[in-house]
Amino acid sequence: MEEGGSTGSAASDSSTSGSGGAQQRELERMAEVLVTGEQLRLRLHEEKVIKDRRHHLKTYPNCFVAKELIDWLIEHKEASDRETAIKLMQKLADRGIIHHVCDEHKEFKDVKLFYRFRKDDGTFPLDNEVKAFMRGQRLYEKLMSPENTLLQPREEEGVKYERTFMASEFLDWLVQEGEATTRKEAEQLCHRLMEHGIIQHVSNKHPFVDSNLLYQFRMNFRRRRRLMELLNEKSPSSQETHDSPFCLRKQSHDNRKSTSFMSVSPSKEIKIVSAVRRSSMSSCGSSGYFSSSPTLSSSPPVLCNPKSVLKRPVTSEELLTPGAPYARKTFTIVGDAVGWGFVVRGSKPCHIQAVDPSGPAAAAGMKVCQFVVSVNGLNVLHVDYRTVSNLILTGPRTIVMEVMEELEC
Numbered sequence: 001m002e003e004g005g006s007t008g009s010a011a012s013d014s015s016t017s018g019s020g021g022a023q024q025r026e027l028e029r030m031a032e033v034l035v036t037g038e039q040l041r042l043r044l045h046e047e048k049v050i051k052d053r054r055h056h057l058k059t060y061p062n063c064f065v066a067k068e069l070i071d072w073l074i075e076h077k078e079a080s081d082r083e084t085a086i087k088l089m090q091k092l093a094d095r096g097i098i099h100h101v102c103d104e105h106k107e108f109k110d111v112k113l114f115y116r117f118r119k120d121d122g123t124f125p126l127d128n129e130v131k132a133f134m135r136g137q138r139l140y141e142k143l144m145s146p147e148n149t150l151l152q153p154r155e156e157e158g159v160k161y162e163r164t165f166m167a168s169e170f171l172d173w174l175v176q177e178g179e180a181t182t183r184k185e186a187e188q189l190c191h192r193l194m195e196h197g198i199i200q201h202v203s204n205k206h207p208f209v210d211s212n213l214l215y216q217f218r219m220n221f222r223r224r225r226r227l228m229e230l231l232n233e234k235s236p237s238s239q240e241t242h243d244s245p246f247c248l249r250k251q252s253h254d255n256r257k258s259t260s261f262m263s264v265s266p267s268k269e270i271k272i273v274s275a276v277r278r279s280s281m282s283s284c285g286s287s288g289y290f291s292s293s294p295t296l297s298s299s300p301p302v303l304c305n306p307k308s309v310l311k312r313p314v315t316s317e318e319l320l321t322p323g324a325p326y327a328r329k330t331f332t333i334v335g336d337a338v339g340w341g342f343v344v345r346g347s348k349p350c351h352i353q354a355v356d357p358s359g360p361a362a363a364a365g366m367k368v369c370q371f372v373v374s375v376n377g378l379n380v381l382h383v384d385y386r387t388v389s390n391l392i393l394t395g396p397r398t399i400v401m402e403v404m405e406e407l408e409c
Contacts, residue, residue, distance in 0.1 A: 027197040028219070030095070031133050036225040037097040041117045043336070044069070053114060060101050062120040066113045077358060078227040082110055089115075091230040096125050129196060135189075136198030140221050142177065146394055156214045161202045164214040171210055183210070224339065224356075308345065309353055309368050316349050316381040319371055319404050326404040328373065331364040335397045342366055347384035349373070352403070370403040 044050045044064060049072055052061045070085040079085035089108040092098045093115075100106075101114040108115065118124035143151055143165070150173055151163045165173075171186045180186035190208040193199045201207070202214045319326055333340050341359020344350050349371045355362050372380055375391045376399055392399055 027129060030129060031197070031219060032225070033091065033095050033097070033230060034130070034133055035137075035219075035221055035223075036227060036230060037092050037095070037117070038119070039225055040092075040227065041119060044072075046336075047072075050117070050120070055114065060114050060116070063101050063114040063116040066108060066115055067110055068112075069115075070110055073227065084228075084231075086110055088227045088230050099123070132192055132196035132198060136193050136196070136217070137221050139174075139179065139193075140217055143217075144222070146390065154214050156202055159203070161214060161216065164202055164216050167209060167211050167213050167215060170215070222339075308351070310346075310351055311369075314349070314351075314371065319349060319373075319381065325407045326371075327407055328402060328404055329365070329370070330400065330402050331361070331366055332398065332400050333360045333364045333366070335399070336360055340392065340399065344372060344385045344388050349381045349404075350383070350385045350388050366401075366403070367405070370405045373402040373404055376400055 041050070049069060050062055050064050052059055053063055053065070054060070066089070069089070070079070070082050073079040073085040073088070074081065079088055086108055089098065093106070093108050096118060098108075098115050098117050101116050105113060124130070142148065150165050150169060152165075153160060153162050154164045154166070155161070156164075167190070170190070171180075171183055174180045174186035174189065175183060180189055187208070187210055190199065194208050197218055199208070199215050200218050202216055206213055208215065318324060336359075339359075340361050341356035341363075342352055342361040343354040345353040351372065352366060352368050352370045355366050355368060372388055374380055375388060376395055378391060380388050380391065
């Protein structure tokens with residue numbers, strides 16, 4: 001009888017665990033769709049696809065035409081064809097992110113109908129999950145500001161983790177920032193963030209406790225999302241290591257061990273590339289990995305490899321030697337909603353480690369193996385990639401970069 005009872009209990013626990021896992025995956029899925037939708041909304045505003053429109057003497061503010069949007073998605077390689085574009089937008093409609101301006105059409109149609117993001121008309125449903133997500137995103141953005149040093153690489157039980165925060169210090173910070181009035185209230189907030197999959201213990205061994213235990217945010221809110229990811233039903237965590245190599249992540253300024261730069265959109269040398277809004281930055285972990293975001297371009301996935309792409313070490317003196325086999329090039333790159341589209345590594349001089357084939361840097365003509373000479377007129381030949389990263393992150397959306405490229409490279 002005891003054995004039978006024990007088996008029944010184990011089965012019950014397994015069922016509960018499975019249910020909890022499914023709920024967690026759904027929360028992660030919802031969060032990814034929300035971030036993807038918001039990144040698209042910002043891009044469409046920047047490019048004036050979303051604007052006030054008139055029909056039958058009535059003005060509909062902040063809306064877009066379905067047929068025009070599908071054209072835009074195909075033009076910007078967010079969808080391969082019109083059928084795929086419709087499926088992508090229907091995903092956003094099913095999640096309540098967009099809707100027909102008069103709510104007369106539940107399906108997204110390839111016709112001249114007006115649709116709108118609910119965030120633009122105040123009708124976005126703020127349930128508990130969405131509120132927790134939005135709160136977590138706001139905290140994440142504050143923690144990623146250049147002056148904030150709460151997120152640091154730290155060790156727990158002999159294992160090193162990137163971008164961690166200590167529970168007790170995080171609670172202090174929440175109170176200091178006015179996110180909570182008391183320490184108890186701050187701790188309750190952290191419990192909610194854990195329940196909704198926003199933060200987690202670094203090894204998933206502990207609930208949130210006011211202690212020296214280490215925790216992390218489960219997702220990179222700034223990673224550049226491809227709309228095609230909406231059609232991938234896999235858990236976001238299975239699609240990527242931790243970040244995309246093209247999401248300039250703002251880490252603590254003195255411990256950006258593997259911080260790399262992120263992206264924008266394509267063009268040719270000394271040519272200004274129009275893009276959207278500046279924002280993201282990301283790190284390339286401790287091991288090489290591919291950007292797994294589905295891409296519709298013919299370019300192969302980009303490997304963000306921690307090992308240098310350079311064939312051999314090169315010094316600043318060598319670059320400046322008269323007659324050296326290097327050509328100078330200048331790029332003007334306008335950052336978009338996800339960044340500038342490249343990864344910078346090395347020191348004295350820094351070099352371009354990777355370039356997002358669909359980003360602004362690639363459009364401007366940037367390539368791997370180029371050496372960074374100056375950023376916005378400031379010579380950076382004798383500094384490391386952290387300094388270069390900081391110059392770009394704290395500067396204007398439009399950056400002017402001078403590089404040197406080996407003539408035989």
